[in-house]
Structure formats: C-alpha cells, structure tokens
Amino acid sequence: MMLAMDKNKLIGKANGMPWHIPGEQAYFKEVTMGKPIIMGRKTFDSIGRALPGRPNFVVTRNSEWHFDGVQVCSSLGDAIAKSSQWVVDNAGDKNLSEVVVIGGANLCAEAMPLTDRLYLTVIDHEYDGDVWLDSFDWKDWQECSRKDLEHEGLGYAYLVLEPKSK
Ligand SMILES: NC(=O)c1ccc[n+]([C@@H]2O[C@H](COP(=O)([O-])OP(=O)(O)OC[C@H]3O[C@@H](n4cnc5c(N)ncnc54)[C@H](OP(=O)(O)O)[C@@H]3O)[C@@H](O)[C@H]2O)c1
Numbered sequence: 001m002m003l004a005m006d007k008n009k010l011i012g013k014a015n016g017m018p019w020h021i022p023g024e025q026a027y028f029k030e031v032t033m034g035k036p037i038i039m040g041r042k043t044f045d046s047i048g049r050a051l052p053g054r055p056n057f058v059v060t061r062n063s064e065w066h067f068d069g070v071q072v073c074s075s076l077g078d079a080i081a082k083s084s085q086w087v088v089d090n091a092g093d094k095n096l097s098e099v100v101v102i103g104g105a106n107l108c109a110e111a112m113p114l115t116d117r118l119y120l121t122v123i124d125h126e127y128d129g130d131v132w133l134d135s136f137d138w139k140d141w142q143e144c145s146r147k148d149l150e151h152e153g154l155g156y157a158y159l160v161l162e163p164k165s166k
Pocket of ligand 1: 010016040044059061105107
C-alpha cells in the first residue's frame with residue numbers, strides 16, 4: 001500500500017489531495033512504476049486517467065463503469081486476483097514482486113489487514129480536508145526505513161512500514 005497523510009491521518013480533500021509537495025509525485029512514480037496499482041473508484045476519479053507504465057485496477061460496485069486503459073474489478077479480492085495474475089504473467093522479465101493499493105481510505109480500510117508493506121509519507125502539518133485513514137494504527141506497524149525531508153520549512157518523511165504481526 002502507498003499513501004500520504006498529515007499529522008491527523010488526513011489523506012483527501014474535495015476528492016483531491018490537501019497539499020502539493022514537489023517530489024512526492026516522483027517518489028510515487030518511483031515506487032509504483034511497472035507494478036500493478038489498485039485503487040477505489042473515487043481515487044481514480046480524482047486522478048482522472050489511467051496512470052501510464054502500470055496496469056490500473058479500479059474497484060467499483062458499478063458493473064457498468066468502464067474507462068480506457070483500466071481493468072474494472074468488482075471487489076478488492078477480484079482486484080488482488082487479477083493483479084496477482086498479471087504479476088505471474090509478467091514476472092519473467094521484470095522481477096516484479098508487489099501489487100500496490102494506492103487508496104483511498106475506503107478501499108484501504110479493507111486492504112489494511114492484508115498489507116505486507118506500507119509506503120507511507122507523513123507530513124508534519126495539520127490540513128483541512130474530508131477523508132482520513134482511520135484504518136491505520138501506528139501501534140500495528142514497525143518502521144523499516146525512514147527518509148526525512150523538508151520543503152520550504154515543511155517537514156515530511158517517507159516511511160516504509162511492515163506489520164508487527166507478520
Ligand atoms: N493522500 C493519499 O495518498 C491519497 C491516495 C488516494 C486517494 N486519496 C484521496 O482520497 C479520497 C478518496 O478516497 P475515498 O475513501 O473517498 O474513496 P476510494 O476508496 O478511492 O473509492 C471508494 C469507492 O471505491 C469502490 N469500492 C471501495 N471498496 C469497495 C469494495 N470492497 N467493493 C467494491 N467497490 C469498492 C466504490 O466505488 P463505487 O461507488 O463506484 O461502487 C467506492 O465508492 C480523495 O480525496 C483522494 O484524493 C489520497
């Protein structure tokens with residue numbers, strides 16, 4: 001899973017991001033490029049297009065929903081099955097190992113207990129917004145790596161976390 005949140009676990013505002021941090025998109029691209037990405041339909045709407053270089057799996061309960069370049073999935077399980085098959089079919093030449101759930105909060109609530117690694121950007125600030133990552137609890141995770149950064153006085157960190165129980 002890969003997400004960015006503020007001090008209060010806020011991740012979204014008006015179906016968009018509450019902040020803009022230069023470099024964060026490049027980091028997202030670096031981690032996800034070449035890997036299947038799974039997202040909720042609202043997150044897809046906020047992006048507005050299929051992200052290139054990665055097979056895009058969008059989860060929706062609307063059986064009529066479709067979009068060019070997107071594989072539609074009826075549940076998280078369906079998305080995991082389809083994206084895992086994609087990895088099997090494509091692993092030979094690309095050394096792939098991850099399928100990445102990229103949000104939003106709704107889909108992540110279901111995916112959190114299944115997650116083996118969490119790429120979490122934590123921004124040291126409190127923003128206004130309307131979507132929080134309530135399913136994330138610091139006590140369930142251990143830090144594997146951490147990179148502290150700053151942009152115009154704003155501190156943020158790229159964390160890689162793994163569940164304590166696994
Ligand atoms: N900060 C970050 O890293 C980050 C990352 C991603 C998104 N975001 C933000 O998060 C917000 C969107 O998050 P959200 O929680 O509102 O929505 P979301 O999880 O992106 O999408 C919710 C939709 O996904 C579908 N869905 C979810 N679980 C499902 C399931 N188990 N089975 C079938 N369909 C399922 C449903 O689509 P249908 O209604 O079509 O059935 C549901 O309405 C936006 O503001 C976005 O910008 C932030």
